[in-house]
Amino acid sequence: MPTGVHLRDVRTQLFDAAERILLRDGPGALTSRAVTAEADVAKGVLHKHFADFDGFLAELVLDRVDRMRPRFTALREAAGTGDVAGNVTEALTELFGSVAVAIIPLITFRDELRARLREHVPTGVPILSEAGTLLAAYLAAERDLGRLAPDADVHVLAGTLLGGTHLLFADRQGPRPEPAAVHKAVTTVLAGARPS
Structure with missing residues (x-):
């Protein structure tokens, strides 16, 4: 070859x-x-x-993080349009419908890979950390536009949304969650952040 x-x-x-x-x-x-x-x-x-297999895997994870960014940039730019819960549901369904749901256990499983990734992402799981930062930026923009409550803690909301949605998609062998189930999880988390 x-x-x-x-x-x-x-x-x-x-x-x-x-x-x-x-x-x-x-x-x-x-x-x-x-x-x-x-x-x-x-x-x-x-x-x-690549120096070794964990070096390859670290580059794979970082490459997939880079591929995720445009979707969340588009989400941030969509602030003020559509329905907040609908926008978030669509972005999270796309995120967890991708390879991200398989990369998360890979990172968790391999100690050396986590150590390599710490050089680039000091805390958290790279895909989730980056998605959380970008999702919080979108929610902050919606808060600034008055579409979320002025005291909404966008970082807590982003983490809760990511965690809850990840649980829906975590079983790779089972059927994908129905869009309505994802939307319900998102609307439930955002319910307390609605403006009065």
Whole structure:
């Protein structure tokens, strides 16, 4: 198999292969051999471009965090439009309907991966930490527009929304939660933050 593929293309190919394995088989199936087989590249390609497997996984997580940001930037820019609960429901459904729900247990399971990620994200789980910050920014914008109560604690709301929604999506083997169930969880959390 050719190994002279441009670094960027190989990274993308390997990351996409790892994502497919995570979504299909879960974090326990993710090995360097499984990734290179799924990507259809020589076994040594991964280690040619990454110091070790945990280095690869850290770069995968950070890449997926970067891919998540535009969705939450769009959410922030949507402040003042649509329904707050509807906007949040849509963003969280997209977040947890992606590879994020499989990456969270991967980070929890691998001590060395968590240590590597601490260099980039000092506290929390990277995908959830970033999503929480971006969701809080959206909620703050809605609060500033008077669509949430002036005393609404947007950081507590964001954390509660993320935690509650993650629980709905956490069972990768079961059916995805119905949109109505996600919306109900979001509206319940936001109920106390409605302006009077």
